[in-house]
Amino acid sequence: MSNLVLTIRESIRYRGRSGHWSWVAxxxxxxxILLFLTIHVWDTANAHFAPNVYQWSVDVxxxxxxxxxxxxxxxxxxxxxxxxxxxxxxxxxxxxxxxxKKSTQITWGLFLIIFVPIGIYMAxxxxxxxxxxxxxxxxxxxLSDY
Amino acid sequence: xxxxxxxxxxxxxxxxxxxxxxxxxxxLFMRVSGIAxxxxxxxxxxxxxxxxxxxxxxxxxxxxxxxxxxxxVYDMLLLGFAYLHGMNGFRNVLEDYIHNRSAIKxxxxxxxxxxxxxxxxxxxxxxxxNPEAAIQAVGG
Numbered sequence: 001m002s003n004l005v006l007t008i009r010e011s012i013r014y015r016g017r018s019g020h021w022s023w024v025a026x027x028x029x030x031x032x033i034l035l036f037l038t039i040h041v042w043d044t045a046n047a048h049f050a051p052n053v054y055q056w057s058v059d060v061x062x063x064x065x066x067x068x069x070x071x072x073x074x075x076x077x078x079x080x081x082x083x084x085x086x087x088x089x090x091x092x093x094x095x096x097x098x099x100x101k102k103s104t105q106i107t108w109g110l111f112l113i114i115f116v117p118i119g120i121y122m123a124x125x126x127x128x129x130x131x132x133x134x135x136x137x138x139x140x141x142x143l144s145d146y
Numbered sequence: 147x148x149x150x151x152x153x154x155x156x157x158x159x160x161x162x163x164x165x166x167x168x169x170x171x172x173x174l175f176m177r178v179s180g181i182a183x184x185x186x187x188x189x190x191x192x193x194x195x196x197x198x199x200x201x202x203x204x205x206x207x208x209x210x211x212x213x214x215x216x217x218x219v220y221d222m223l224l225l226g227f228a229y230l231h232g233m234n235g236f237r238n239v240l241e242d243y244i245h246n247r248s249a250i251k252x253x254x255x256x257x258x259x260x261x262x263x264x265x266x267x268x269x270x271x272x273x274x275x276n277p278e279a280a281i282q283a284v285g286g
Contacts, residue, residue: 007243027239034232041225041264045271047208051283055205062201070200077191084180094159118196129201146284 018104026083029076036073052146059141067126071119078118079111172234179227186224205284209277218272225268233261 011024046054060066086107090096096103130137164170194200198207211217237257244250 003243030232030235031239034236037228037232038264041229041268044208045268047205047212047280048271048275051205051280054208055284058203058205061203067200070195074191074195077187081184081188085184088177088180122195125199125201129199 018101022083022086022104022107025079026087029080029083032076033073033080036069053143056141056143056146062129063140064126064130064138070126071122074118074122075111075115078115079107082107082111176231176234179231182223182227183231186220187228190220190224205280208275209281212272212275213277218275222269222272225272226265229261229265233257 014020016023043054043057046057086103090100090103194203212221237254240253241250244253
């Protein structure tokens with residue numbers, strides 16, 4: 001446990017600047033995606049194995065506290081993808097290493113330009129859907145109803 | 147080729163004999179699957195979350211998509227690449243922090259078995275999915 005605390009503390013204290021923050025973001029986004037992916041894959045398999053359980057879990061994913069997570073998920077996938085391209089290019093072309101800092105800035109810039117409008121659009125769609133539900137918008141779906 | 151610049155001490159190119167072992171193949175897999183996922187995973191997010199909205203996701207929607215082998219193959223490729231990429235990434239993260247060799251060996255075996263079971267289970271579900279049967283099962 002102290003190992004974990006040490007890991008987290010040193011990840012914040014280490015002064016590797018922009019490249020270090022990209023590394024931290026790549027790791028966290030990757031782990032977050034894997035966590036969601038595991039749930040998503042087992043859950044989606046239920047569409048075949050237990051369609052009524054699938055119907056219920058889809059509604060759990062639409063329950064506001066869970067649904068809101070769709071936006072950071074989109075951010076994680078986009079950042080991980082763009083930073084992955086950056087890492088691959090730099091590994092392939094060491095002569096570009098002198099542009100390390102610039103490369104991280106371009107990656108964050110590209111990520112923000114693409115993610116921000118998408119994130120706003122997703123939030124808008126979500127709020128619109130909750131408004132249509134009216135008073136029942138926060139009601140947690142019960143498996144026995146499916 | 148060497149490049150000199152004021153902010154870096156210069157790059158020396160060396161020839162290194164790279165062993166063709168598991169780690170090298172895992173590294174190459176991360177690169178290849180990464181490029182594939184750039185289209186498969188980012189495409190999946192755009193199709194399902196932007197062009198379609200997950201607010202109208204239901205078994206009916208799934209039945210419409212998995213009515214064609216095109217989408218079934220897309221999702222199976224996505225499943226295989228994404229899950230192995232993610233699990234190998236997770237293994238790399240864990241190996242950075244867990245230095246006990248026998249512990250990491252047990253964890254790696256567990257991760258590998260879990261990944262294979264997950265892919266077979268979900269891959270089978272996609273292949274065997276029958277739109278009519280699924281809609282009937284929920285009384286639609």
